[in-house]
Amino acid sequence: xxxxxxxxxxxxxxxxxxxxxxxxxxxxxxxxxxxxxxxxxxxxxxxxxxxxxxxxxxxxxxxxxxxxxxxxxxxxxxxxxxxxxxxxxxxxxxxxxxxxxxxxxxxxxxx
Ligand code: HEC
Numbered sequence: 001x002x003x004x005x006x007x008x009x010x011x012x013x014x015x016x017x018x019x020x021x022x023x024x025x026x027x028x029x030x031x032x033x034x035x036x037x038x039x040x041x042x043x044x045x046x047x048x049x050x051x052x053x054x055x056x057x058x059x060x061x062x063x064x065x066x067x068x069x070x071x072x073x074x075x076x077x078x079x080x081x082x083x084x085x086x087x088x089x090x091x092x093x094x095x096x097x098x099x100x101x102x103x104x105x106x107x108x109x110x111x
Contacts, residue, residue, distance in 0.1 A: 023061035023097050030099025033092055036084070046106045058105020064097035 045057030
């Protein structure tokens with residue numbers, strides 16, 4: 001019983017790590033690019049312009065990268081974000097995803 005529990009804990013930790021290292025990117029480079037995003041998503045990825053702008057801080061990098069790719073390809077349709085991602089390379093998007101994923105997300109009541 002104890003062995004099974006230990007195994008479950010180990011697998012759980014490994015799964016968590018896999019998520020964290022799923023996207024290869026440079027958080028420092030992402031931070032530099034993020035100045036363009038701060039106006040709407042907040043300098044820290046938390047204090048957004050208003051409640052219609054999603055918080056990015058603490059989001060899974062995998063999700064952020066997938067989303068940015070989808071804005072770029074047109075799979076996810078939003079005029080504002082489509083314009084934002086056009087000039088971004090795949091590396092830029094990965095860096096931004098890792099950067100925002102590295103920030104601490106703040107939960108809170110809707111303003
Ligand atoms: C002019 C305002 C504005 C700027 C600047 C901006 N965004 Fe956005 N962003 C939005 C809006 C509005 C949405 C919600 C769009 C939707 O509903 O799909 C959004 C959504 C997103 C999402 C999806 C979040 C989710 O939870 O699904 C990501 C990721 C994102 N933005 C990243 C960025 C990055 C990275 C930059 C800088 C390169 C950036 N945004 C710049 C307005 C902006």
